[in-house]
Amino acid sequence: MSEQPAQPVIDTHVILRDGGMILMSQRGSPYGRHRWHMPSGKLDEGEPLSVGAARELFEETGVTVDPAHLRLVHVVHHHQDGEGERIGFFFEATEWEGAPRNREPEKCLALEWFSVHDLPDDIIEYPEAGLLGYLNGVNRLTEHGWG
Numbered sequence: 001m002s003e004q005p006a007q008p009v010i011d012t013h014v015i016l017r018d019g020g021m022i023l024m025s026q027r028g029s030p031y032g033r034h035r036w037h038m039p040s041g042k043l044d045e046g047e048p049l050s051v052g053a054a055r056e057l058f059e060e061t062g063v064t065v066d067p068a069h070l071r072l073v074h075v076v077h078h079h080q081d082g083e084g085e086r087i088g089f090f091f092e093a094t095e096w097e098g099a100p101r102n103r104e105p106e107k108c109l110a111l112e113w114f115s116v117h118d119l120p121d122d123i124i125e126y127p128e129a130g131l132l133g134y135l136n137g138v139n140r141l142t143e144h145g146w147g
Helices: 049-061 125-136
Strands: 009-015 021-027 040-042 070-080 084-093 108-115 141-144
Touching: 009 049, 009 125, 021 049, 040 049, 049 070, 049 084, 070 125, 084 125, 125 141
Parallel strands: 009 084, 070 141
Antiparallel strands: 009 040, 021 108, 070 084
């Protein structure tokens, strides 16, 4: 074990839910291309988690959420082979405004609603761990990819 302090990338993921449906985004960039995940992105330096999550949701989908209406529902500490660590904070939007639209077509191939009972088979493993942790509600922390 190294005695260096960890320097993980901090990600925010937003679960936008409309009844039994969850909004998913299909990746268009190289990592996870053609696979699904929730709207997400990296936290900017000096930015509070909920503010970063609201910003990323708006940038990707045009949906507006007040950071006070983001409920932390799961955390994933992810080890990504060859690329270090990530800590993903998964928020559920409890109130939001706007109709989702693809605002980043260069990064996103599609936005689609999926039933919580019929999620796509090809969700990227790291965000899938957070989504399933949220849906199962058993534990608030998942350690993913550590061995």
